[in-house]
Amino acid sequence: MTPEVGQGALVVALALAVYGAAGAAVGARRGRTALVESAQHAALGVFGLITFAFALLVYAFLAFDFSVRYVAQNTNLGTPFYYRITAVWGALEGSIVLWGWMLALFTLIVILRHRERARELYPWVLTVMLGVMAFFLSVMTIAAPPFERLTPVPADGRGLNPLLEDTGMITHPIALYLGFTGFTVPFAFAVAALVTGRVGDAWIALTRRWTITAWYFLSLGLLIGGWWSYHVLGWGGYWAWDPVENAAFMPWLTATAFLHSVMIQERRRMLKLWNLALVILTFSLTLFGTFLTRSGVIASVHAFTQGAIGAFFLAFLGLVVLVALGLLAWRWETLRSEGELDSVVSRESAFLLNNVFLVAAAFTVFFGTVFPLLSEALRGVKVSVGAPFFNQVNVPLFLSLIFLMGVGPLIAWRRASLENLRRNFLGPIALGGAGAAFFALLGVRSALAVLTLALTLFVGATIALDFFRATRARLRTGERLLPAMGGLLARHNRRYGGFVVHLGILVIAVGVTGSQAWSVHTETTLQRGEAAELAGYRVRFDGLAAAEESNHFKVVGTFTITNGRLGPAVMQPSKKFYPQETSPIAGVDYWIGLKEDLYLVLGDFTRDGGQATVKVQVNRLVTWIWIGGVVLTLGALLAILPERRKTT
Amino acid sequence: MMGWLRWLIPLSAVPILVLLAYGFRLNPREVPSPLVGRPAAPFTLRDFSGEPFSLGAQRGKVVVVNFWASWCYPACYEEAPVLERGWRAWRDRGVVVVGVDIQDTAEKAQKFIADFGLTFPNAPDVAGKVSIEYGVYGVPETFFIDRRGRIRAKHVGAVTEDVFRTWVEQLLAEPA
Numbered sequence: 001m002t003p004e005v006g007q008g009a010l011v012v013a014l015a016l017a018v019y020g021a022a023g024a025a026v027g028a029r030r031g032r033t034a035l036v037e038s039a040q041h042a043a044l045g046v047f048g049l050i051t052f053a054f055a056l057l058v059y060a061f062l063a064f065d066f067s068v069r070y071v072a073q074n075t076n077l078g079t080p081f082y083y084r085i086t087a088v089w090g091a092l093e094g095s096i097v098l099w100g101w102m103l104a105l106f107t108l109i110v111i112l113r114h115r116e117r118a119r120e121l122y123p124w125v126l127t128v129m130l131g132v133m134a135f136f137l138s139v140m141t142i143a144a145p146p147f148e149r150l151t152p153v154p155a156d157g158r159g160l161n162p163l164l165e166d167t168g169m170i171t172h173p174i175a176l177y178l179g180f181t182g183f184t185v186p187f188a189f190a191v192a193a194l195v196t197g198r199v200g201d202a203w204i205a206l207t208r209r210w211t212i213t214a215w216y217f218l219s220l221g222l223l224i225g226g227w228w229s230y231h232v233l234g235w236g237g238y239w240a241w242d243p244v245e246n247a248a249f250m251p252w253l254t255a256t257a258f259l260h261s262v263m264i265q266e267r268r269r270m271l272k273l274w275n276l277a278l279v280i281l282t283f284s285l286t287l288f289g290t291f292l293t294r295s296g297v298i299a300s301v302h303a304f305t306q307g308a309i310g311a312f313f314l315a316f317l318g319l320v321v322l323v324a325l326g327l328l329a330w331r332w333e334t335l336r337s338e339g340e341l342d343s344v345v346s347r348e349s350a351f352l353l354n355n356v357f358l359v360a361a362a363f364t365v366f367f368g369t370v371f372p373l374l375s376e377a378l379r380g381v382k383v384s385v386g387a388p389f390f391n392q393v394n395v396p397l398f399l400s401l402i403f404l405m406g407v408g409p410l411i412a413w414r415r416a417s418l419e420n421l422r423r424n425f426l427g428p429i430a431l432g433g434a435g436a437a438f439f440a441l442l443g444v445r446s447a448l449a450v451l452t453l454a455l456t457l458f459v460g461a462t463i464a465l466d467f468f469r470a471t472r473a474r475l476r477t478g479e480r481l482l483p484a485m486g487g488l489l490a491r492h493n494r495r496y497g498g499f500v501v502h503l504g505i506l507v508i509a510v511g512v513t514g515s516q517a518w519s520v521h522t523e524t525t526l527q528r529g530e531a532a533e534l535a536g537y538r539v540r541f542d543g544l545a546a547a548e549e550s551n552h553f554k555v556v557g558t559f560t561i562t563n564g565r566l567g568p569a570v571m572q573p574s575k576k577f578y579p580q581e582t583s584p585i586a587g588v589d590y591w592i593g594l595k596e597d598l599y600l601v602l603g604d605f606t607r608d609g610g611q612a613t614v615k616v617q618v619n620r621l622v623t624w625i626w627i628g629g630v631v632l633t634l635g636a637l638l639a640i641l642p643e644r645r646k647t648t
Numbered sequence: 649m650m651g652w653l654r655w656l657i658p659l660s661a662v663p664i665l666v667l668l669a670y671g672f673r674l675n676p677r678e679v680p681s682p683l684v685g686r687p688a689a690p691f692t693l694r695d696f697s698g699e700p701f702s703l704g705a706q707r708g709k710v711v712v713v714n715f716w717a718s719w720c721y722p723a724c725y726e727e728a729p730v731l732e733r734g735w736r737a738w739r740d741r742g743v744v745v746v747g748v749d750i751q752d753t754a755e756k757a758q759k760f761i762a763d764f765g766l767t768f769p770n771a772p773d774v775a776g777k778v779s780i781e782y783g784v785y786g787v788p789e790t791f792f793i794d795r796r797g798r799i800r801a802k803h804v805g806a807v808t809e810d811v812f813r814t815w816v817e818q819l820l821a822e823p824a
Contacts, residue, residue, distance in 0.1 A: 069722060076719075150722070155756070158719050295671070310672060319791045320663045325658035332654045370667065377670050579719065579751060 003147035005066050005504035006056035010145075013049035014137035021130035028123035028196075036123045040111055042219075043130055047104040050137075054088075054101050056638060057146055063087050066157050069150035070094060076159035078551030087160040092309065093146035094295055095173060098137040102181040107133060112184060118206055124192035125185075125208070132184050135316045143308040152471060162578045162585045168228035175219030176248060180286040182214025183251065187260075187283035187324075190276050194327035198399035199272055200333055204262055209640055210260075215255050216636035222248055222628035233603045234586030236521065236617045243392040247289030248371045250362045254282040257358035260408075264351050267413065273328065273335040274355070287317045287361070292369070295371045299365040343415035350408040357397050364393040377415060383384065395448070399455060402509060405502050409495075410466060432458030449517040456506045463499050489638065497639025504632025506528040507624050514621025527612050535618040537598055538564045539571075544609035552578045553585070557602045557612050561591075573602040573614070596620045675779045684802060688713075688793045689781040692769035693748070701746060701769045703793075710738075710819040711747045711793040713803070714807070715779055717752045718760040720787045727788055727806040728764040735768040742795075743816055747799055750779045750787065792816070795824040 014097040019041030057070075074087045077544070089098040090415065114122055132575045137282045186207040193203040226238035239245060258278040264387030265271050295310025328335070341348055368385045410424040436454035444450050467488070474640035483588060491498045523531045526541035533539070542558040556574040574587035590599045597619050603613030688711075690704040703711065711822050714731055716724045735745040747770035749757045754772060761770055782791060792815040793802040800817055 073722065139769055150725070154718075154760065156719075291668070314665065314672075315666075318661075321661045321665070322658050326655075327655040329657050362678060370664075373667060373671050377667060 002056055003061065003149060003207050006053045007141070007145060007147040008051040009049045009056075010137060010140045010147075011049070012143055013046045013053070014134060015046045017130045017134035019522075020046070021127045021134055022274055024123045024126040028127070033098070037106060039123070039126055039130065040078075043104075043107050043126065043133075046130070046133060046137075047108050050097070050101050050104050051125075053140075053146075054097055058085060058088050059095060060147075062214075065314055066147075066151055066155075067151075067153045069148045070146050072150050072154055072157040074160050076146070076157040076551065079157075079160055079511050080165075080550060083160055083165050083169070088090060089173050090160050090164050090169065093140075093144045095177070096125065096136060096139055096144055097146050098351055099181060100133065100140060100172070102177055103129070103133050106181055106185055108362070110188075115204065118189075118202070119205060120196055120198055121189060121192040124195050125188040129184060131186075131455070135312075139309060139312050143312045145496060152599070153322070157175075159578065162552065162576060163232060166228060166232050168232065169226055172221055172228055175217050175224055176366050179214050179216075179221050180219025181208060181249075181288070182217055183255065183279075183283050185210040186279050189325065189326060190279040194276065194324075194331050197275070197331065197334060200265060200330060201269075202520040204265060204275065209642075210218065211255065212636060212640050213305065215259060216633060218248065218252050218255065218641065219629075219636065220633055221242050222252060223626070224634070225288070226629075227626060229356070231590060232587045233591060236514075236519070236619055237620070240388045241365075241368070244293050245531075247292045250365050250369075251282045251285040251289065253358050253362035253365070253483035255283060255364075257355045258282060260351050260358075261355050262318070264348055268348060270340070270348065276328055276335070277325075278355075278359075280328070281362075282319070283367075284317060284321050285319060287313060291317055314483070316535065320354055320555050344415045345421070347408060347411045347413045347416075350404055350411055350610060354401060354404045354408060358402050361394055361397045361421055364397075365390065366645065368393075398509075399451065400458060402455045402506070404497045405505070406455070408463040409502075409503050410501065410505065412463050424465065428461035429460045431461045444517075446517045447515050452509055452513040456509055459506055463503060467496075467499070475515060490641075493638050493641050497635050497637070497641075500635025500638055501632050502635075504630070504635055505629045507628030507631055509626060509628075511563075511621050511624030511626075513622065515634070518620040519618065519622075521615065523613065523615045525604075525613045532614070532616060533571065535596075537561060537616070537618065539600070539612065539614065539616050541612055542570075544605055544612060549576075555602070555605065557600075557605070557614065559600060559614065561598065572599050573600040575602050575605075592623055594623055597622055676717055681716055683783060683791075683799045686799055688791065688799045689778075691777065692780070693773065694773040695769045696749075696754070697759060699769065701771055703746075704736045706744050706793075708795050708824050709742045709744050709798055710795060712743065712816070713754050713782070713791045713793065714745065714747050715750055715782070715784045715789045716747055716785050717750055717774075717787045718756040720754070723806040724788050726761075726809075727790075728766065730807055730809055730812060732764060732768065733809075734816065738816055739768075740818075741820060743820070744768075745756070746820070747772050748778055750776065750784065792819060794819045794822060 018037040023035045024039035025041065028035065059077055060068050060071050062081075064075065064076070064077060072092045072093070074090050075084055079087060084202060085633060087094075089095040107126075110125060110129060112126065118125070125462045131175070151321040163573050189203040189207045189210075193199045223249070229240070230236070230238040233370055255278075258275060261271050261275055267277050277291050291310065291313035295313060341352075343349070368389050407425070407427060412420045432454045435457035436450050439450050439453050467485075470488050470492075471481070471484050474487065475481065479487065484606050522532065522534050526532060526539075528541055528543055531538050531540035536566045538561065540560045540562075542560055545556050545558065547556060548555045554574050556572050559571045559573070560568050562568045571591070573589040576587050579583065586601050586602055588599060590597055599619055601615040601617075603615060605612035690702070692700060692702040692704070695701050703713070712731070712734070714727070714822065716728075718724070731745055731747070739745075745768040747766065747768065749770060749772045752772065757770070757772060759822070760766075782789075786804065788804075788806060790803045790807050791799050792803070794800050799817060805813055
């Protein structure tokens, strides 16, 4: 019975969402607050019902209810407790439920926070939020029902995709979905602004923290995804320009552009239209990403999840894009800028360039991702676009963005004087130049690496310079050093939060550069007792052992590692054989260090355990990517904090 | 930008949407296989009831070789009735359906066969030799073999009535 109850709850929730969306719109047009309040109640009902359905789905997993197709597909009797819960969102149907639940939660928060503060926009915000909710609920009730029955009922389930049996599975999707769904709120406000014609700065002020919060979660999701890819997939990489990765990266790029261009609108009343367009684009890209990864339209590892869901997402994407851009065209006249660009050498133009580069990056990623489709449509030729294309186009864009990161925050608004340029940039440029010479003398051969490191120094110096000057100004008023620095962060948390994010990106850039330029690896077949050497490490093969785990069979290789500084230590990469998978899954063993990681992957072996192939990788500076990620998210958190009243 | 020109903004999204819609027409399951057009590797297996089955002995008939496993939800569950109906409808016209069960336990496989009432021969590929020779990298995969013993198509994912009928009719229409 339980599955039918769950499905029923979703159907009722769908009806309530449709009613609420329509009610709020009619209430707004006719000025009838009672209708808007009724829509509010409907939204509360939706939240209650989808929470209930979600709980039932979790229960079905915990109880091994294999009569539910989705449960049978994603769990089996051997699945450990922890993964039985994360398996709930391990595949299509459940992940849509999780998505819908988060959206309902955000709708609830919008109601609590904005009901009083945004009287004019609020009903329309409610309409959009509930409209999007209705779409996801219609997917859950029609295209991808999570509670669908399976007959005959199998004795055991298939089991979760073994690659998803990882702690990353609880954090990565949750962070990513919070990011994706979070962008619904700024989008809803943007549409409300267009519908009501109140396209001034109000909607931006109301959604600033929403946008940064969504951006924070999306960044976190991308970083955890990279970490998962690094320590689970066993190829020693963290980013591969796979369509699925690109799907999450594109909205991140446009959202980053939006976070920057918003500042120009606040300060100079420019770019109203552009900001609305960026929010619409970001939200559309989150839908596009979901469409891409769930429809099977573009060949990737996910090509097997097919069915009606692709058509659903495409239809909704079309509706969103056409309606939102249509509203934009309709309000064209009122969206004209009040401010104008005074000079090319100004903070405005640095921010504009930053926007151009970010959107260009998003466009090239989009183009590379859909190119196989385009090629097949126009020429009938199957092609695939690989990492070289994306790197070639994006590396110069990202380097330019890093450069602008140094210029933007310190260059003057409107028109920069020579004095302003000299005062702020002479020192950092000198430091960057000296750094480049230093790295070249040190023997760094890759020009790209030298350039990146020099740019990093330049930007780091501009941030340090700014912080130093601001601190010095406070010291002059008699404050002590630490309170002065803390006060700066607390009172100008938005500005310094941004700086901390920039520092995080610099650290990530160093990690990416180092891992690309200086990592080494070798693959070698060893007899028992034989050793291989790489970059100062000696890796000796000692033997194989087998173990039976609750849901798979595991072959573990034992290797003894020595290098000049460390005594002998043991590493045990493994190969896991899951009955439901045709090829074994690598169990990577790694040592992580600031300078380099040692990373072992077990390859083929003989049955008697006398010989094994092992891939030894020394990955340089990769840890800095994770450190930079932590710094970046801390900066975003700082920027999310409510702004204190300023004393200066 | 004046007048009607501004409506170009929403319209510019239309070609992209059309392109994405076109994607539905492509079939990611149509996997090019180097084996298509080549002679099918002969094999002999003992089916679950103990009867031998030899591919070599089927020359002159159209053979549908289906690789499956009892743990393969939902695709194998979807196609099992299709294969059974196809076998019953076409067996008299010289079509043979054979199931090769891979990476499975005999007990679960036999329950699967009983649950779906499968009457065409089904044999376990105990040593995994057949699936290796056919380059199977997942289940289900289905090969359509013509009367002259050549592989003519490879289908990845559940076989539908349409796919089954189209290939079988086409191969039957060809001279032996």
